Amino acid sequence: MLSRRAGVSLCVAFACWGAVGAARAQTSGAAPVSKTTGYSRYEKETIVRALAGFGLELDPAPEGKTIEGVDVVRLDVLEDRDPVPEKVLGLSARKILNSMHYESRDFVIRREMLLREGDKYVQVLVDETARNMRRLALQVSLVVIVATKGSAPDRVRLLAITKDIWSLRLSYDVAVTPGGIENLSILPQETNVLGWHHTASTQFRLAPETITLGAGYRVPRFGTSWLGATASTSIIFNRRRGEPEGTSASIGVERPLYSTRTEWAWGADVGYSIGVARRYVNARVATFDSQRTPDVREQIPFEYKSRSYSGSVALTRSFGWALKNNFSVSLNASTAEYNTFAFAPGTSQDAIDDFTARAIPIGESRVYPRLSWSSFTTNFLRTFDLNTLGLQEDFRLGHSLSASFYPVSRSLGSSRDFIGVSASAGYVVAIGDGVAGVTLGAVQELQDGALSDASYSGGFGAATPRTPIGRLVMNASFLSRYRNYLRSRSFLGGDDRLRGYPSNFFFGKDYVVYNIEYRSRPLELLGFQIGGVLFFDSGDAAQGFDLLRAKQSVGVGARLLFPQLNRLVTRLDLAFPLKRGPFPETGIPTPVDPVGFFFSLGQAFSP
Structure with missing residues (x-):
């Protein structure tokens, strides 16, 4: 375990490294690298149809040529290849349905282009444009930008193909x-x-x-x-x-920092939330049975009153292109308050104290400035058949480092005086058309010469290259809150990180979790895609690392993608817990069900 002095020194070292890196990046002007892995069958078919529609040909070597024009193809939500009948009762069903949808305006697509007519063709900027547009998850599903031959050997055209979501x-x-x-x-x-x-x-x-x-x-x-x-x-x-x-x-x-070459960004936000926080297990409010009173089943409802307000303003200066160094300053204010409901008559004070210590966070007010630095590369891998089946997706490669410093003071209206520092480091590499990466992080808050809140975290994720039958995807992570004044908690169980067990079933200040899935290659049927998965989940959450006891589950599932409606897959999982309990540490003294069915949007996890 790092000492307080070592933790602060680590953050300072990161900051100094960043200052040197910023100067180097400013003068180097090096361009980032885009690693691409081709297109899916669905995307290849789209490109062929678009080229035929314009009478264009692909340019095999466009780099450095002058862009003489930008052509935009905005595909209908429902095309002739989608499973919609051409005529219904003599009416054009597809045309009527498409008319019920707002199509993205031509200028809205063109404004995202980082290269314009007259610019030199730069592949990494074309890739970045497509990457930015793929983040418009509620507006477009398919985004492909290719270079086509121009009117002369030194000329090239851009062809941007997008498919709106309904x-x-x-x-x-x-x-x-x-x-x-x-x-x-x-x-x-x-x-x-x-x-x-x-x-x-x-x-x-x-x-x-x-x-x-x-x-x-x-x-x-x-x-x-x-x-x-x-x-x-x-x-x-x-x-x-x-x-x-x-x-x-x-x-x-x-x-925002809308591109990798943007230098300045700023933002401001304010919000509040008033309500009741509840822990649901199997669609019911969980009850808490204290282990301090083994002869009594209190069944305290796991719920409490919650009230919070927050606001912030931030300014960021970004340096470099291939190697980024971003420096940010922000002013933040927040306040949070948590209170229990009245306990049932006869509930022992030991049970009340146990429930309060394990379930109710500590509220406080914070008003503070924050200085932050981050460094990362802007090299990307473009792949598919991973999270979004046959649609392109992007993973940033290389290192990522960050550090921040935030002094919190009563003189500004805070509840207490302390100094906070945080640092993180990670690295991602491409493995063919797969990826692998590792992350480490630490947070330390020092009050009156001692740590009040402190944690270490880490993770590893990987996706193997595609094979004719699919690929393996895995992720592992841990969090150790070895000082926990605020009584923060983590929950496991449910439809993502520990399937087979009820949602939010295991909880505590620390956790370890591991997931591995076999994801098949998708099949295209009637305009949508379907894939299968086999999975193994393992993990636990508890009030200390020495109390962690791994639980496991196995299962099967299906993933469906409707590019007319969403970039996210629809997920169906059937999971079986290998240990049914009971698990008294959860506060629930009964065994879990032998099978769990989960239906949701998006993959359960990413590498």
């Missing part, structure tokens, strides 16, 4: 457990208002004890500027009492 949509997210629906979120929204990529949304969220209604609006970019804003609000109703029990709201504005 914009007038009923987005949803559902978590189904053996005990029933634990979360059902339905978001009626228009994700491409007037074709501008604005999102207007409403929200309905059903939880076992609450119903949440909300609304929001997001503007990724005002016109052709890089300034964006978001705003949202919601009200939470208790299902049993039929009355409000909480509200939340947030608003933010920012000008």
Whole structure:
């Protein structure tokens, strides 16, 4: 374990290394590297159709040539290759359905281009443009940009091909457990208002004890500027009492680092949340049975009142291109308060103290500046058949380092005086069309000469190269909070990191988790893609590393991708716990069910 002095010295060393790296990056001007692995069959078919439509040919060596024009192909949500009948009752069904969707405007696609007419063709900037557009997950699913032959040997054209996602949509997210629906979120929204990529949304969220209604609006970019804003609000109703029990709201504005060559960024946000925090297990509020009173089953509901407010403003200066060094300064303010409900008559003080210590965080107010530095490379791997099946996805390669320093003082309105430092380091490499990476991190907060909160964390992830039958994907991580004044906790179990066990079943200040999946190559059927998985999960969360006892589960699942509707896969998993318990340390004295079924969006984990 590092000493306090060693931890601070590590952060200072990182900062000094960053200052030297910044100067070197400023003068070197070296370009980043893009590693590509080809296109999926679905994308190859798209390119062939687009080239035929324009009568163009691919340019095999476009680097350095002058761009004489940019052509944009905006594919309909429903094409002739999608599973929609051409005619229904004599009417063009596909045309009618496409007319019910806002198509991205031509200028909205063109404004994302980092290269314009008259510029020299630079492949890494073309790749970065496509990478940025793939982050528009609610507006486009397919993004392919290729170079085509120009009117002369030293000329080239850009062909940008995008496929819109259905914009007038009923987005949803559902978590189904053996005990029933634990979360059902339905978001009626228009994700491409007037074709501008604005999102207007409403929200309905059903939880076992609450119903949440909300609304929001997001503007990724005002016109052709890089300034964006978001705003949202919601009200939470208790299902049993039929009355409000909480509200939340947030608003933010920012000008981000929109490209690897952007030098300045800034942002500001403010928000609040008032409500009740609950731990759900198998779609029910978990109850807590204290191990301090083994002869009594208290069954204390795992819920407490929560109230928080926060705000921040930040400014970032970015240096370099292939090697980035970013320096940020921010002013932050937050306050949080947590309170228990009344305990049942006769509940012993030992059980109350045990529940409070294990379940209720400590609230406080913080007002402080933060100085941060980060360093990383902008080399990327473009691959597919990993998280998004047949759609391209990107992984940043190389090192990543960061450090921050934040003094918190009562003189600014904080609850206590302390000095906080944090540092992290990681490295990612490409393995063919797969990846592997490792991360390490540390946080230390020093109050009155002693550590009040401190933690170490780490992780390893990898995805093997594709084989004719698929690939293996794995991830392992740990967190050790060896000082935990704020009584922070982590939860395991449910639909992602420890499937087969009820959601949030295991909890504590420390955890270790490991996941490995075999993911098959997807099959394309009627315009959508389907893949299969086999998985093994292992992990535990507890009140100390010496109390961790690994639990395991195995299972099978399916992944479906509908590029007309989403970039995220739809996930169905059937999981079997290898140990059913009971596990008294969870506060629940009964065994878990022998099988769990989980239905959600997105992969359970990434490498």
